[in-house]
Amino acid sequence: xxxxxxxxxxxxxxxxxxxxxxxxxxxxxAIEDEVLGKVxxxxxxxxxxxxxxxAAPAAIATLDLGRQLVSRAPxxxxxxxxxxxxxxxxxxxxxxxxxxxxxxxxxAGETLLDDIHAGxxxxxxxxxxxxxxxxxxxxxxxxxxxxxxxxxxxT
Amino acid sequence: xxxxxxxxxxxxxxxxxxxxxxxxxxxxxAIEDEVLGKVxxxxxxxxxxxxxxxAAPAAIATLDLGRQLVSRAPxxxxxxxxxxxxxxxxxxxxxxxxxxxxxxxxxAGETLLDDIHAGxxxxxxxxxxxxxxxxxxxxxxxxxxxxxxxxxxxT
DNA sequence: ATATTATAGATGTTGCGACAAGTGTCGTCA
DNA sequence: TGACGACACTTGTCGCAACATCTATAATAT
Numbered sequence: 179x180x181x182x183x184x185x186x187x188x189x190x191x192x193x194x195x196x197x198x199x200x201x202x203x204x205x206x207x208a209i210e211d212e213v214l215g216k217v218x219x220x221x222x223x224x225x226x227x228x229x230x231x232x233a234a235p236a237a238i239a240t241l242d243l244g245r246q247l248v249s250r251a252p253x254x255x256x257x258x259x260x261x262x263x264x265x266x267x268x269x270x271x272x273x274x275x276x277x278x279x280x281x282x283x284x285x286a287g288e289t290l291l292d293d294i295h296a297g298x299x300x301x302x303x304x305x306x307x308x309x310x311x312x313x314x315x316x317x318x319x320x321x322x323x324x325x326x327x328x329x330x331x332x333t
Numbered sequence: 334x335x336x337x338x339x340x341x342x343x344x345x346x347x348x349x350x351x352x353x354x355x356x357x358x359x360x361x362x363a364i365e366d367e368v369l370g371k372v373x374x375x376x377x378x379x380x381x382x383x384x385x386x387x388a389a390p391a392a393i394a395t396l397d398l399g400r401q402l403v404s405r406a407p408x409x410x411x412x413x414x415x416x417x418x419x420x421x422x423x424x425x426x427x428x429x430x431x432x433x434x435x436x437x438x439x440x441a442g443e444t445l446l447d448d449i450h451a452g453x454x455x456x457x458x459x460x461x462x463x464x465x466x467x468x469x470x471x472x473x474x475x476x477x478x479x480x481x482x483x484x485x486x487x488t
Numbered sequence: 489a490t491a492t493t494a495t496a497g498a499t500g501t502t503g504c505g506a507c508a509a510g511t512g513t514c515g516t517c518a
Numbered sequence: 519t520g521a522c523g524a525c526a527c528t529t530g531t532c533g534c535a536a537c538a539t540c541t542a543t544a545a546t547a548t
Contacts, residue, residue, distance in 0.1 A: 205483040277513045295344075306479060317350055322353060328363075328460075410497060432544065
């Protein structure tokens, strides 16, 4: 219950940092959404396709993929449904263990990623290109430190 | 197109920072959602109620409130509908300009904020309390710098 | 004075995300 | 070998958010 000069409307330094985190994420996300929106992908969907591409030519079990995503995905089944419907990935039940469904990116999915790759890179520069390398590295470091106690498997 | 030792799966330092921002926001948001979920509020709704409370006893026009929120709110009408339905705020059309609807928090809304105030503060400490003051301040500074070019009115 | 444009917000529709409950499959142990 | 629990999704349902469109009101131009 310290009352040390916080920003107006903020009750603590921690709260101020969280609100800044939220706001900055929101603004930067809007820029990425604009780019991905052109091809009808959400950030989460793009993220999933990227995970699949890294893994290719191997396939990934559905729940493993969910664990690799940046954001938690309790409804990953339906997200994969939509991507499969568009032919960007394919799913197959493992014969050896029919409970598991393995997911793999298709050539069409890879093509889509190729198509927007340059745009996404350019978008990240628009988002954060105004910060120098040192600031970027420090920001990444602090962000990792901030979430460190809150994840089971540290990145 | 620099190829300077980026994290595996990242194409640029800027991308790595953005993914860290996303992931950290996601983890920390989950903690806040848990607290606010107990009283059936979303972070955005809580944020709106707080804005209204700062402004009280004055009322705020709907769109002005939208501009004050941390996250953009294109569908603010319906968010206010839900809060009004719960009796947490009230709306009134200005007689002087019948286009404008002014929003004000109700005593019930203030009571609800009071009820969860301690829990929210404690939640922010759980989120970020493991960082020292210096790190917190630097993180806030870097986050502000990151979004600076992306907002019309700087905070 | 009337027509035009801008403003403020309400509404229709759509689709995604979250939680809960259900289904099929596998391992295990009596 | 047959019952039970664990696992890996899948499906039902609901609420919220985003986009476009529509209505009412006000300001401005003609």
